[in-house]
Amino acid sequence: QVQLVESGGGVVQAGGSLRLSCAASGVDNLNVLGWYRQTPGKQRELVAALAAGGSTNYANSVKERFTISRDNTKNTVYLQMNSLKPEDTAVYYCAATQGSAYEAFVNHKYDYWGQGTQVTVSS
Numbered sequence: 001q002v003q004l005v006e007s008g009g010g011v012v013q014a015g016g017s018l019r020l021s022c023a024a025s026g027v028d029n030l031n032v033l034g035w036y037r038q039t040p041g042k043q044r045e046l047v048a049a050l051a052a053g054g055s056t057n058y059a060n061s062v063k064e065r066f067t068i069s070r071d072n073t074k075n076t077v078y079l080q081m082n083s084l085k086p087e088d089t090a091v092y093y094c095a096a097t098q099g100s101a102y103e104a105f106v107n108h109k110y111d112y113w114g115q116g117t118q119v120t121v122s123s
Contacts, residue, residue: 002026002112004094009117012084016121020079022094022114030096032104033070033077037090037119044093046108048079051101062088084121091116 008020024030034049034057048068049057056068067080077094094114095104103109 004096004112004114006092006094006114006117009092009119011120011122014084014086014121014123016084017080017082018084018119020081020092020094020117020119022077022096024075024077024094024096024112027096027098027112028075029098030075031099032095032097032101032110033068034095034104034110035068035077035079036093036095036108037088038093038116039090047092049095049104050077051104053101055101055105057105081119084119086121086123088119089121090119092119 003025006022032051035047036044037047038044046059050068065083070077093116095110096112097110
């Protein structure tokens with residue numbers, strides 16, 4: 001059974017930092033690992049994605065502030081979030097696929113999703 005388990009969410013003041021982690025189990029050879037976020041009444045949106053070959057895809061709103069990375073030995077993806085803003089408040093979801101980077105980056109096609117972790121940025 002494949003599981004993606006996120007951790008690291010919480011409450012932080014504006015300008016602060018958080019680091020999210022997502023550990024995958026029950027599956028190997030993941031190509032693209034990504035982070036998405038969702039607020040009530042809105043569609044889930046891309047935050048950042050990272051392919052096994054090193055290609056990345058970031059939302060414009062988080063460029064220069066967030067960094068995605070992965071540790072393949074631990075089957076884990078990280079999201080370092082700096083200079084957080086109240087508008088970053090959302091539930092953050094981890095996503096993973098063994099499929100192509102094109103399908104993930106362009107069509108947001110993933111095989112597996114985590115349950116989400118809440119990030120709240122207070123002003």
